Amino acid sequence: MQKIYFDNAATTPVRAEVIAKMQDALVNSYGNPSSTHGFGRSAKTEIEQARKTIAKYLNAQPSEIIFTSGGTEADNMILRSAVRDMGVKTIITSKIEHHAVLHTAEALQKEFGTNIEFVDLDSFGNADLKHLEQLLVADDSKKLVSLMHVNNEIGNILDIHKIALICKSKGALLHSDTVQSIGHFKWDVQTTPIDFMVAAAHKFHGPKGVGFAFIRKNTNLEPLILGGSQERGYRAGTEPFHNIVGLKEAFVAAYDNLEEEKKYICGLKEYFIKKIKEAIPEVKFNGYSGNLEMSTYTLVNVCLPFSKEKSQMLLFHLDLKGIACSEGSACQSGANGGSHVLAEILSEEELEKPSVRFSFSKYNTSEEVDYVVEVLKEFNQT
Secondary structure (H helix, E strand, O other): OOOEEOEOOOOOOOOHHHHHHHHHHHHHOOOOOOOOOHHHHHHHHHHHHHHHHHHHHHOOOHHHEEEEOOHHHHHHHHHHHHHHOOOOOEEEEOOOOOHHHHHHHHHHHHHHOOEEEEOOEOOOOOEOHHHHHHHHOOOOOOEEEEOOOEOOOOOEEOOHHHHHHHHHHHOOEEEEOOOOOEOOEOOOOOOOOOOEEEEEHHHHOOOOOOEEEEEOOOOOOOOOEOOOOOHHHOEOOOOOHHHHHHHHHHHHHHHHOHHHHHHHHHHHHHHHHHHHHHHOOOOEEOOOOOOOOOEOOOEEEEEOOOOHHHHHHHHHHHHHOOEEOEOOOHHHOOOOOOOHHHHHHOOHHHHOOOEEEEEOOOOOOHHHHHHHHHHHHHHHHO
């Protein structure tokens, strides 16, 4: 049986060179970065070099890069501090954001009485920018807009540059969960006036448990975790040096090889779309995931014309065939409510059918696409 991993939107395999760098760090650079002796100074130097490197690729200042445990922590820190410390009274977001944003917003509403407004979406899951502008001028409360650049389930790409300009013109702060974007799309935070972004290394072939937040200078954010003075006071606790080294290595590899790998992965996605249309003509692509221009090149989300009874067995059948994929965000596994993203854009009839996310990386092949499509075709015919 083949083993095929088409769940790269959930997490990616770690690059060999990243593993090698991390092993070296664990063996040879075990000093506490806060220690003043040579072992500590060596580790601290590497951390600061990683910070400078990431900042250079984003056209940010090194002081604007804060290492975290990943995107969820960074989202929580930014939204919570914006309300608690920066005077934000209204959060404008959408109902198809990651739960790291939605659940944090819900908690802030309960704790601080924060007003939560949801921007309207069209049937493909795209934000209504006119409605966004209306929400921004509805009252004079201080506002923060939180909209993800690339949706993790349906792959829609938000015009984040346009959103940033709108927010700036209305005096609102802009936060974006860019976990599915960093490492896959180029960024220039000087050209795009975004205030906050987040990243997770495991989405671009780095280790789990490490990421970073971009926090624009002079936004006066306060820490979520208190203790020592690590990360310029934003995040107390001894830095996971080996993970930060791995993050940097994966980040550099992602951007140094971006165009070449993007072209290859985009070709795989295009091939997958072509083959599945041929095998199952009734297939529907959720959101804009079937559009090569309007969605990320890393995933497709398909609604398959299977009966409700067969739907319940689909992922189990795929797993038996050695195929890893997802019904939605991996963060939702174990939840019984289904995808909150698809619930916003699909009809009741469509929600009865199985929707599956297939997501790709540089390590996948067209032969794997052929195998997966053939398995789906056979399942459809049984």
